[in-house]
Amino acid sequence: MDHLSPQQDLSYWVERCSICFDARLDLCLDYCRDQFCLDCFQKYVKEVVTSSWGLSVKKIRCPVCQIHIAQSEWSKYVPEDTVELYNKHNRPYRSFSRHCPRCETETVACEYTKPRPFFHHSDGHRSKLIQKMILELLAVCNSRLHRHSDIHQLATTFEQQDWRNSTLHSLHKRTMVTLMDFVDHDLHDPSQISKVYSISRQILLLDMKSETWKRLQFSHISFFPNVECPNSACCTPFCLQCGYEKHLGRTCEANMQQRMTLTGSTDMDPIKWKLEHSKRCPSCSILITRDEGCNKVDCSFCGHAFCWLCCSSWSEKCGFYKCATLGLTQQPDKTSEAKAELGVPDMHHILSKFFSRG
Ligand SMILES: [Zn+2]
Ligand SMILES: [Zn+2]
Ligand SMILES: [Zn+2]
Ligand SMILES: [Zn+2]
Ligand SMILES: [Zn+2]
Ligand SMILES: [Zn+2]
Structure with a gap:
């Protein structure tokens, strides 16, 4: 630009795009006045x-000043x-969704419908309905040996709407x-497990942030991981945690292992890659995959930050390249005992117990 005068x-430069520094500006942002070409x-x-496919609302920020x-x-x-x-x-x-492994139809476990604000009593009504459903389930038990004070207590909590946004999550877990x-x-x-499922769905419709x-x-998904594809021509039941077809009695990992053995897997097998690079998020129970990177993982579904090696919540304790619990080279213990510690119930085992009976 030797040929240009300082003026x-x-x-x-005043008229250039702040990203490519090449094209003339097409737009100028209202507040910060940073300018860009349209492209x-x-x-x-x-x-x-x-890249904003997590479940939190993403704000678009100015690429220059971040406003x-x-x-x-x-x-x-x-x-x-x-x-x-x-x-x-x-x-x-927004609902967490996966695509059906057969026909690719997007499938969710449940949708949220916010109670209508002008219909004041709808939430109290729903809560009383949950109390009624719990008591109905309890009435199926005809043994007089049990007093079930814990279940009565839950029913009372719902009757009196005795929860807040901050306690609803733990109340759901305790109820389940x-x-x-x-x-x-x-x-x-x-057959009574379907009643527990209905109670879970009703709790998910209470008024909440x-x-x-x-x-x-x-x-809810951690207790009921299986959904049915909504495409009426398909209806394939599959697992929301891993995305493969329903696998009662086996964990997602054991199921992937078995699929690999059955298909006589090669090194190019995508399941092999997935198995080696997947871990269950300790917060949301969804199997997440990671190619490479440091130890800190932010779950793209629930936002929980944890150490990829030891799976404990992210803190200063585990460094980006050295896990405090397992050391630098040691691989995490892959036994089921280690997974049980994460606090995510293995419902594939528990549900298979229910469905293999009677
Ligand atoms: Zn540009
Ligand atoms: Zn700006
Ligand atoms: Zn399908
Ligand atoms: Zn699974
Ligand atoms: Zn998560
Ligand atoms: Zn660690």
Whole structure:
């Protein structure tokens, strides 16, 4: 640019895109006045939107100063399909989904419908309904030996709507563990498990914040990992935790191992790769895969940060390249005892117990 005067030189840079420094600016952001060419801005937003498939709402920020750009502003400059993808990925109360292993239809465990605000009593009504369902399940037990004070206590909690957003997640978990245990040890009747399932679905429809819903749906999936493909021509039952067809009686990992053995796997087998690079997120129970990187993993579904080697919640204790619990070279123990410590119930085993009876 030797041919430009200092004045021209300045105006040259003032009019350039802040990403490529090459094209003339097409747009200037309202608040921070950072400027871009349309091509760069569209590519940038598309990149952010495509990678925003976690369950938290992603804010689009200025690529230069990181200030939050309102959707009404950035959406003016990008193609309609980018906006559509953003809206699909960034709904609050979004459901975790997987694609059917047979026909690729997107499948969810449950959808959230927020109770209508003008219909004041709907939530109290639902809560009383849950109490009624719990007591009905309890009434199936005709043994007078058990008093089941824990189940009565749960019923009372729902009757009195005695929970907050912060306690609903643990209440759901406690309710499921207690009722599963009751069906298993006192009723010995596998058909009753569907009642526990219905109770879980009703709890998921109580009035709650989107963050609570996110945690609760994963709690539901950890107890009921299997769904049926909604495509009526397919209806394949499959596992939301790993994405493979339903595998009662085997963990996701054991199931993948068996599939590998059956197909006479080669080194190119995608299951082999997945098995070697997968781990269950200790928070949401979904099997996540990782190619390479440091020890810190942020689960892309629930956002939980943990150490890939020892699976404990991320803290200063485990470094990015040295795990405090297992040391640098030692591989984590892959036995089921180690997995049980993570606090995620192995429902494939428990459910198979129910369904193989009677
Ligand atoms: Zn540019
Ligand atoms: Zn900016
Ligand atoms: Zn299907
Ligand atoms: Zn599975
Ligand atoms: Zn997770
Ligand atoms: Zn560690």
